[in-house]
Amino acid sequence: MKTSPTSRYLTALFAVAAVATSSLTFSLVRAQEAPPEPEAPRILTEPLKLKAPLESSEVFGRSVQGRPLWAHVLGQGPEVTLVFAAVHGNEWATPYLVEQLRAHLKRHPEWLQGRRAVLVPVLNPDGLNRRSRVNARGVDINRNYPGTWRRPRRGEGFRPGAYPASEPETQAMIRLTNKYRPHKIVSIHQPLHCLAYSGARSRNLARAIARENGYRITSNIGYPTPGGFGAYCNSILKTAVVTLELPWQSPQAAWNRNARALLAAIMLPQPRG
Numbered sequence: 001m002k003t004s005p006t007s008r009y010l011t012a013l014f015a016v017a018a019v020a021t022s023s024l025t026f027s028l029v030r031a032q033e034a035p036p037e038p039e040a041p042r043i044l045t046e047p048l049k050l051k052a053p054l055e056s057s058e059v060f061g062r063s064v065q066g067r068p069l070w071a072h073v074l075g076q077g078p079e080v081t082l083v084f085a086a087v088h089g090n091e092w093a094t095p096y097l098v099e100q101l102r103a104h105l106k107r108h109p110e111w112l113q114g115r116r117a118v119l120v121p122v123l124n125p126d127g128l129n130r131r132s133r134v135n136a137r138g139v140d141i142n143r144n145y146p147g148t149w150r151r152p153r154r155g156e157g158f159r160p161g162a163y164p165a166s167e168p169e170t171q172a173m174i175r176l177t178n179k180y181r182p183h184k185i186v187s188i189h190q191p192l193h194c195l196a197y198s199g200a201r202s203r204n205l206a207r208a209i210a211r212e213n214g215y216r217i218t219s220n221i222g223y224p225t226p227g228g229f230g231a232y233c234n235s236i237l238k239t240a241v242v243t244l245e246l247p248w249q250s251p252q253a254a255w256n257r258n259a260r261a262l263l264a265a266i267m268l269p270q271p272r273g
């Protein structure tokens, strides 16, 4: 049966209406999801004067499978904050936060007056490539640091590697922290939805972040983490460190919630020691 011109016209009209509605819905959703642009700090009135380009990038090591480990250094000030992610390759929202933070700081360098941000989006690229917690040798990098490293006891399932800092990713992070001597460090993980701090010197950093994202603060995530990065910072580096544990959520939702929190971490004055 042939369709009448009227019905063909109506079909076409509905098609146009459907496209228009879906793009309208899409733009509404986009508008709702668009992250709030954090305001520049009010205390900064002078423009940032830079002697060198705002950002320099370096390969600070290679993974087991030879993938480059990238660090992006923004700003030139003396107050150094290290932010890194994708230690566990299955925590897929975490590198997005670091990349978004990097893009934000490049658009708004006024945040970097007197400061420097060292940003590592991915510490475990082999794990990220396979969506796996561990590195390509099956080692959990966050159980491989010196300081509190030990072998698992009977019934414990963690995978610390053959000896402390046996893994190239761990060695690279130790070199990076020794090179830049950060005043404070934010290590981003999923999915425990809390702020875990290590040592009393890290409490203020946790509070500054919690004021912006509302996460629960804890000094104990509920199970032992021998060879963890937090304990390494506390016992050996003597640096303030907070593990920012996102819930399972979309990368964009995680960034919307944490943009101001990460900027607050960079802004916080933190004495050494």
Ligand SMILES: [Zn+2]
Pocket: 087, 088, 091, 188, 189, 190
């Ligand atoms: Zn993790």
